[in-house]
Amino acid sequence: MFKFLNPSRIYLITSKAPKYIMPLFIVVFSIGLVEALILSPEDYKQSHSVRIMYVHVPAAWITLGIFSSITILSLSGYIFKNKNFFIIAKSLAPSGLVFNIIALVTGSIWGKPTWGTWWAWDARITSMLILVLFYLMFLLAWRIYEDKEEVFKITTIITIFGIINVPIIKYSVDWWNTLHQPASINILSKSSIHSSMLLPLIIMTAAFALFSLLIFLMKYNTELIKIKNKGLDRL
Amino acid sequence: MYGRKVKFRFFFVILVLLTLILSVFLVLKALEENVVFFKSPSDVKFLGELKNKKIRIGGMVKQDSIEMSANELNFIITDFKNEINVSYSGVVPNLFSEGKGVVAEGYLKDRSFFQASKILAKHDENYMPPEVKAALEEN
Numbered sequence: 001m002f003k004f005l006n007p008s009r010i011y012l013i014t015s016k017a018p019k020y021i022m023p024l025f026i027v028v029f030s031i032g033l034v035e036a037l038i039l040s041p042e043d044y045k046q047s048h049s050v051r052i053m054y055v056h057v058p059a060a061w062i063t064l065g066i067f068s069s070i071t072i073l074s075l076s077g078y079i080f081k082n083k084n085f086f087i088i089a090k091s092l093a094p095s096g097l098v099f100n101i102i103a104l105v106t107g108s109i110w111g112k113p114t115w116g117t118w119w120a121w122d123a124r125i126t127s128m129l130i131l132v133l134f135y136l137m138f139l140l141a142w143r144i145y146e147d148k149e150e151v152f153k154i155t156t157i158i159t160i161f162g163i164i165n166v167p168i169i170k171y172s173v174d175w176w177n178t179l180h181q182p183a184s185i186n187i188l189s190k191s192s193i194h195s196s197m198l199l200p201l202i203i204m205t206a207a208f209a210l211f212s213l214l215i216f217l218m219k220y221n222t223e224l225i226k227i228k229n230k231g232l233d234r235l
Numbered sequence: 236m237y238g239r240k241v242k243f244r245f246f247f248v249i250l251v252l253l254t255l256i257l258s259v260f261l262v263l264k265a266l267e268e269n270v271v272f273f274k275s276p277s278d279v280k281f282l283g284e285l286k287n288k289k290i291r292i293g294g295m296v297k298q299d300s301i302e303m304s305a306n307e308l309n310f311i312i313t314d315f316k317n318e319i320n321v322s323y324s325g326v327v328p329n330l331f332s333e334g335k336g337v338v339a340e341g342y343l344k345d346r347s348f349f350q351a352s353k354i355l356a357k358h359d360e361n362y363m364p365p366e367v368k369a370a371l372e373e374n
């Protein structure tokens with residue numbers, strides 16, 4: 001099953017991929033920005049500050065997606081004793097952390113004119129802050145521990161604790177009274193966001209996903225080169 | 236297929252996850268009182284005893300209830316079952332208006348009167364351009 005996970009074979013693909021993803025990202029991001037900042041309408045209630053949402057919501061989605069991926073990868077790495085999964089998880093984490101911080105900062109910037117406060121200790125915002133701490137722990141563990149086996153164990157434990165927080169983030173707005181509004185986009189029922197505002201949201205999400213992929217590939221390639229330099233044939 | 240060890244590790248992970256989910260669920264259930272950001276007027280009605288502690292009350296600003304005087308603002312927070320009179324002096328957020336969500340922070344004087352020290356506007360999940368809103372209101 002994992003015979004394709006030979007580092008030099010992976011490297012052949014991953015070293016070329018950024019060349020194609022970079023221009024794609026630039027195009028999608030430019031369209032997204034024009035759509036979000038110029039073409040999309042202002043909101044009936046919050047007027048232009050709605051535009052912060054086109055950064056805030058995609059960033060939040062991506063960071064949750066990346067943390068879930070990291071957890072699945074770490075757990076699979078542990079179950080199947082495959083080191084490559086851990087390396088992929090490690091390379092994904094930095095962009096997850098960056099988007100987590102972006103989501104918190106843009107939320108704060110939006111909160112001041114809308115709610116009247118920069119920060120509130122409500123369930124959604126607090127659980128999002130806890131996610132930052134889990135990302136930091138995950139990344140620090142890679143820095144602190146020299147022994148690979150030890151790193152794999154510790155990061156797996158961090159993700160298994162952290163993943164409990166992800167559904168809490170998602171459903172905090174439904175389970176408890178929060179200052180943060182409930183989700184506007186529902187897959188099963190009708191969304192409470194107008195289609196003209198949904199379009200930039202989707203394009204920006206695609207742009208952020210491409211950006212994460214780009215950063216991931218750069219990080220991952222570095223890891224692969226490190227392994228190559230050690231003269232190891234396999235991970 | 237996979238070896239015995241792989242299977243054991245898989246079930247071990249599932250077991251750890253279930254244990255963690257259950258314990259976190261129980262902890263959050265026990266702490267619910269503190270996890271909620273605000274209480275509704277109905278919660279206040281059924282509150283055991285009134286403590287002189289800072290709390291938050293949230294709900295809708297009742298239609299035609301805002302009264303402004305020189306240095307005081309009075310309005311009613313409702314959850315469409317129960318209501319609370321709120322008194323406040325200070326600046327309010329731009330989005331504070333009748334029929335919209337609000338969270339007031341302050342002290343309960345009695346079960347129907349609240350002295351607020353801070354007002355936050357709560358935004359709902361509806362996003363639409365002004366034209367669409369106008370069209371909706373016409374219908």
